Amino acid sequence: MLTRRSFLLASATGASVALTGACTPGARIEPRAGTDQVEFPMRAAESEVDLGGLAVRTWTYTGTVPATEVRLRRGHTLRAPVANTLPQETTVHWHGLAIPNAMDGVPVLTGPAIATGGEFTYEFAVPDAGTYYLHSHVGTQLDRGMYGPLIIEDPEDGADYDEELVVVLDDWIDGTGTDPDQVFKKLQADGMAPMAPGGPGVSPTTPLGADGGDVTYPYYLINGRTITDPQVVDYRAGQRIRLRIINAGADTAFRVGVPGVALRVTHTDGFPVVPQQTDSVILGMGERADAVVELRSSAPVIAAAYGKDGYAQLNMRVGGASSTVDAAAFVAELRRQAPLNTATLAPDPAVALPARPVDTSVDLALQGPVAPYAWPINGKLYDPPRDGIPLKAGSRVRMRYLNQTSMYHPMHLHGQTFQVVGGPRKDTVLVPPKQAVEVDFDTDNPGRWIVHCHNDYHLNAGMATFIEY
Ligand SMILES: [Cu+2]
Incomplete structure (x- = not known):
């Protein structure tokens, strides 16, 4: 067989x-x-x-x-x-x-x-x-x-697509005259630049607000390649490609799209959703989305850094022909679009958490930056194994992320996956500036599990806590 x-x-x-x-x-x-x-x-x-x-x-x-x-x-x-x-x-x-x-x-x-x-x-x-x-x-x-x-x-994968393409996004600075440890030391030494007043707030086309991140990167990568020499993958016209998009960046959210081709988003963070068509999707650090595209001609996958200059690219080539797409023009178009936030998708009923009353609510106030460079949760910096949040095994927990800062934070929970209230099953969710996001999960995997911002510099600056049961 x-x-x-x-x-x-x-x-x-x-x-x-x-x-x-x-x-x-x-x-x-x-x-x-x-x-x-x-x-x-x-x-x-x-x-x-x-x-x-x-x-x-x-x-x-x-x-x-x-x-x-x-x-x-x-x-x-x-x-x-x-x-x-x-x-x-x-x-x-x-x-x-x-x-x-x-x-x-x-x-x-x-x-x-x-x-x-x-x-x-x-x-x-x-x-x-x-x-x-x-x-x-x-x-x-x-x-x-x-x-x-x-x-x-x-075992049931493959019913609605012909090929798979893993698309790993990254922001890159290491080995370009500095390294991430030096970047972090510099953030601590310089403190945060004061927020520019009057920048665009959260809107459909700027869903994460004005502040794109704390680090300026010289390069963005897809599958370890810069835009100078991107990866090229060959297909035939009419093939349906399942893109498995992973944001492995440390300080960059990406707007992802394929010029002239609709994305049919089928999964986020591993879990199936009710499929949703979109022109582009936004992914915070640690988030993933699977999307099926049907190719009629050559087209790139473009990932534009949110709130920053620069983008990453991969070329899907049909019939050996080069794409005629103007990548820079498409990046500008991506920045004008209202991208799909995967947290707004509906779960596939097969993976929705069963309905039950919430036993315990936990509020996590996301705060900072505190001079010189610290990002607390509920007034505290991560200090394991102290200050854990005790929970009872076998309970339904509602966690509320209350973002009191002017920057977005992709919040990631280890050990169990959650369901965004009114949204899909996920493990990492974008919390836009000055907004709240609620998630539910069941304590069904005992241990001490970190909850943290997936901005790697915020994590290093204390933006984490943990649950234990
Ligand atoms: Cu953060």
Whole structure:
């Protein structure tokens, strides 16, 4: 019997999908034949990487940016021995997966980090299908090259598309004369520039307000390539492509679109939604969206940095023809659009949380910046293992994110996924400036679980707390 997997491999050798470029992340890991276990060894190491006309020294898990794609099927077991050769301790966090606490990769809360010269083996069964990613949860390592896609297939995948394309977005500064540790030190030394008064507030076309972020990046990447030498993927006219879009950036939200082609958004943060057509979608750091596009001619995927200059690009090529799209003009068009916020989607009924009364409400007031550079929650900076929020196992919790700041914060909960009140199942949700977002979840996976802003610099500046039960 031909599985979808072997079909994809067969069609790839039939050249319907040709990956070009020397540094594509397409060398994917498969389960060992006859087993359900995927072995994925990683070596955290300083690496020389070509980002498409830009050679940098950075830190990686597999010698590439992004890390080699991990792809397995729901219920499979992932076994990942990680050796750390970096001059700092490190971990791997499996973003979005509700797995045992000791495998979550958050220092202090879930276990010790992997020391320099040390090793640790992560091993767990993957509970839910969908588009996920892995990244370091130590310091500013996420803003180096320490991230990669983690794709979990459902046996029923593939009914409404022909091919898949993983699209990993990133903001890049490491190895360009500075590194993320120096960037963070500079933010602390300089303090925050005062907010420009009278900038645009939150509106349909500026859904995250005026403040795009704290870091100015020289480059934006899709699948580890700058716009100078983007990845090119070949298709045939009429093919339906499932884009699995992952925002692996540290301080940048992206507006994502394909010129002249509608996106049919089918999933967010791994979970299926009632499909929604849109011209563009906005993704905060840590968020994912799956969207099916039907290609009639060559077209790029464009990701415009929100509130910042610059964009990232990947080229989908049909019939070998170059796209005639003016990327810069499309970026300007993206900035005029009202992008879809995935938090407004309706869940697929199969994954909606069952209705039940809320047992406990937790308010998290998002605050800052406090001079010189701190972002508190409820007046406190992250200080594990102190100041956790005790909860009861087996309860329905409503968490209210109250953003009192002038910047957006993508809030991420570990260990269990939530349902946005009135919206879809997710693990990361954008909280626009001066607005509140409510999410519900069930305490069904005991442990100490961090809740934090997925802006990596805000996290390092204290914007986190944790629940425990
Ligand atoms: Cu934040």
